[in-house]
Every structure is written in C-alpha cells, then in structure tokens.
Amino acid sequence: MRGVQLLFLLQLCTSCVLTLAVPRVPVPKRREVYGNGRIFDITHRVNAKMPTWGSRDGLGQFVWLVASMKNGSLVNASEMKLSAHTGTHIDAPSHNYEEYYEAGFDIDTLDLEVLNDNTQRILRLQSKITKSKTMIQRHYFLLLLLFTLLHSITASSSNAAYPTVDDDCSCGASSTDDDLLLFPERNEVYGNGRIIDISHRYVSDMPSWNSEEGIGMFIRLFESLKNGSIANFSGFKLSVHSGTHVDAPGHVYDHYYDAGFDVDTLDLEVLNGNKLRTQCCWSSTVIVPRESNITAEVMKSLEIPKGVRRVLFRTLNTDRKLMFKKEFDTSYVGFLEDGAKWLVENTDIKFVGEFSTP
Known part of the structure; x- marks a missing residue:
C-alpha cells in the first residue's frame, strides 16, 4: 500500500489543490x-541580517534549497543551519546550568502549562494587579516562583540530543551530586488534558525522507x-521537512516558492484554535479505517460536518509507529488524489x- 501524502494548507489557495494554473502572481502577506x-x-x-550572539555580521545565510522542482524534484526541500540561540526562542535549563546540561535538560523538558495560558486569565491578572499594591507584590512573588520553576522542570531526554565537546563530558547522565539528583521526565499531557503535546522530539534516529x-x-x-564560555551554545543542521512541522506553500508549489511564501505567511488563526467549537471554527481528530489510504470513499464515510476547519487524521501510521523507526518507510498511509479532491469540494x-503518538 503506497499513499501519496498530501498535507495541504488549503486556506491559501483552495483551487490550487486541483490545478496548477495560476491566474496571477501571488503576493505573500x-x-x-x-x-x-x-x-x-x-x-x-x-x-x-538578524543579530546573532558574538557576531557583527548578523546571522548570514542559514537556509539552502537542496531539492528543487525546477530540477525535477517532487517538491522544493530546504535545509537550515543556525544556532539554537537565534531569533525568538526559549532557553533550555541546560543553556545556563552545567548540571542540567549533563542531565539532559533541553527545551523538551519545559512545562507547557507554564508557557501557555489564555488571554482571559491574563486580563484578569492585570486587573487584579491594578487594584492592589499587595496583589502586585504577590504576583511578583508568583513570577519569581514561575521563573524558578522554568529552571527546575523535569522531562526525559537522550544522550544523543546533546553530544559532547570533550571526552570528559557525560551528557545525558543524571548528576551524581549528593545534594542534587536530576531526573529528567517528559510529559505529553499537561493540566489534566488542557494541553496535549503531539510533537515528536528530535533524535538522531528520527526518520528522514x-x-x-x-x-x-x-x-x-x-x-x-x-x-x-558564559553559557552552553548549540548549533543544529537539518532539513526543514523533519519531525513535527508545517509545510510552507512553497514546498509543493513552485510559483509560491518563487513568490516567497514561507511558513511566516501562513494564517495563525487557521492553525490555532480550541478543540471545541468557537465561532463556527471547529477542530477535530478523526480515525481513518485501518488498511486504507484516505480516498474519496473514506472521506465520505468519516462524515465530517460542515464548519470543521482543522482536522488531524489518526491512521495506521500511528499503529505502525513509523515516526519511531530510523528507516524511512514508503508504504505510509496518506491522501490519494480523489480523497483530496473530495475534501476540497465537500x-x-x-x-x-x-495525529501520530506512541
């Protein structure tokens, strides 16, 4: 069984799923x-031109096109190389603390419930702060606690995530200090199910196309x-098509690539939303029948109601744990052309x- 996986971001140009005809030159927004x-x-x-630590010349070239549709490739595929301390980012506990580095505390160990909150709760917090000086002091103390928590959250990681720079470093091993034993833990569910992390952690054995x-x-x-050094600094090099990611329009359509449509042009309102219905914008997770690609017949049988805008499909790929196998498997389940056409039209x-989890 061989499927052609088509992960479309349809909000940009729904008709482009069905035809390559381009009536006008698109302009990225x-x-x-x-x-x-x-x-x-x-x-x-x-x-x-973005500034980077210790450099007067900025970041410089950081992305290269390694496969091009103009040269006969199925898609446009890029590779990036840059410091993990670049642009808008979150510092891992191991960035500033050697004992956390040796124990393997990367950003995958941070608490997503601390990093994520909703606007209403933030507004309520701001209202309370303006009412009372005492409340200001209490919230200031709370912020200090949260800051401390960011440097003490535990989650699991492997040695491969942090290779050593010398033979004496035992990265990934727990500290043997009598007063401090660090045991990384890794969570997928936070806040009693309020947040579910469906991303895959980058490891050297992760499959690549x-x-x-x-x-x-x-x-x-x-x-x-x-x-x-004043801190631990890492650099990474990998394909932008690795792990859990969102495909840019320029990945599968050459005219979008030429026009500069990268992931920064995607509509965040389409990509983000609650699982429950909010203003006729739904998100849903559906289970695809086993031993089947996503065809028009399958799409019809799923009976996805009108108003649903975001869908995560759970397929046989999850049961086979394809994201946990080093060798790329070409027999993965995906959309067939008639299934994609039915989705667009109906x-x-x-x-x-x-949706792929263990």
Whole structure:
C-alpha cells in the first residue's frame, strides 16, 4: 500500500489543490495580529541580517534549497543551519546550568502549562494587579516562583540530543551530586488534558525522507561552560521537512516558492484554535479505517460536518509507529488524489495533518 501524502494548507489557495494554473502572481502577506486581536504573533522572522550572539555580521545565510522542482524534484526541500540561540526562542535549563546540561535538560523538558495560558486569565491578572499594591507584590512573588520553576522542570531526554565537546563530558547522565539528583521526565499531557503535546522530539534516529539512516547527527555543542564560555551554545543542521512541522506553500508549489511564501505567511488563526467549537471554527481528530489510504470513499464515510476547519487524521501510521523507526518507510498511509479532491469540494476544512503518538 503506497499513499501519496498530501498535507495541504488549503486556506491559501483552495483551487490550487486541483490545478496548477495560476491566474496571477501571488503576493505573500505577513501579519502580526489575527482574529481582531485574538492572536498576536510576537516572533521575529528569521533572516540573514538578524543579530546573532558574538557576531557583527548578523546571522548570514542559514537556509539552502537542496531539492528543487525546477530540477525535477517532487517538491522544493530546504535545509537550515543556525544556532539554537537565534531569533525568538526559549532557553533550555541546560543553556545556563552545567548540571542540567549533563542531565539532559533541553527545551523538551519545559512545562507547557507554564508557557501557555489564555488571554482571559491574563486580563484578569492585570486587573487584579491594578487594584492592589499587595496583589502586585504577590504576583511578583508568583513570577519569581514561575521563573524558578522554568529552571527546575523535569522531562526525559537522550544522550544523543546533546553530544559532547570533550571526552570528559557525560551528557545525558543524571548528576551524581549528593545534594542534587536530576531526573529528567517528559510529559505529553499537561493540566489534566488542557494541553496535549503531539510533537515528536528530535533524535538522531528520527526518520528522514528517503533515508535509511534517519536524520543523523543534527546538533552540536560549539561553546561550553566547562571550557570557559558564559553559557552552553548549540548549533543544529537539518532539513526543514523533519519531525513535527508545517509545510510552507512553497514546498509543493513552485510559483509560491518563487513568490516567497514561507511558513511566516501562513494564517495563525487557521492553525490555532480550541478543540471545541468557537465561532463556527471547529477542530477535530478523526480515525481513518485501518488498511486504507484516505480516498474519496473514506472521506465520505468519516462524515465530517460542515464548519470543521482543522482536522488531524489518526491512521495506521500511528499503529505502525513509523515516526519511531530510523528507516524511512514508503508504504505510509496518506491522501490519494480523489480523497483530496473530495475534501476540497465537500468540506470547509482549511488545514489537515496527522495525529501520530506512541
């Protein structure tokens, strides 16, 4: 069984799923505010002139096109190389503390419930702060506790995530200090199910397109606290099509690539939303019949109601644990052409993806 996996971001040009005819040159749009202020994008777009630690020349070239549709490739595929300390990012506990580095505390160990909250709760917090000086002091104390928590959260990681810079470093091993034993833990569910992490952690054995060896060594430590640096700094190099990710329009359509449609042009209001219905915008997870690609017949049988805009499909790929096998498996389940056509013509879906967990 061989499926052609089509993960479309249909909100950009629904008709482009069915035809490559382009009536006019598309113009990329980049916004910071979505949904009348429901979503604010506070990230900085990574670019060659972006400042980088210890450099006067900026980031420089950080992305290369390694496969091109113009040269006969099925898709446009890029590779990036840059410091993990670039642009808008979160520092891992191991960035500043050697004992956390040795215990393997990367950003995958942070508590997503601390990092995520809703606007209403933030507004209530702001209202309380303005009412009472005592409340200000209490919330200031709370912020200090949260800051401390960010540096003490535990989650699991492997040795491969942090390769050593010298033979004496035992990265990934728990500290043997009598007063401090660090045991990383990794959670997928936070806040009694309020947040579910469906992303896959990057490891060297993660499958990579058309590779039998996985993504291989993708991250290296180039500055170390042990060697006198003020912090641990890592750099990574890998395909932008690795692990849990969102495909840019330019990945599968060459005219979008030429026009500069990267992931920064995607609509965050389409990509983000509650699982429950909010203003006729639904998110849903559906289970695809086993031993079947996603065909028109399968799509019809799923009976996805009108109004649903985001769908995660749970397929046989999950049962087979394909994301946990190093060798790329070409027999994965995916959309067939008639299934994609039926989706466009009969549903309100603007975003599709695959829900794949252990």
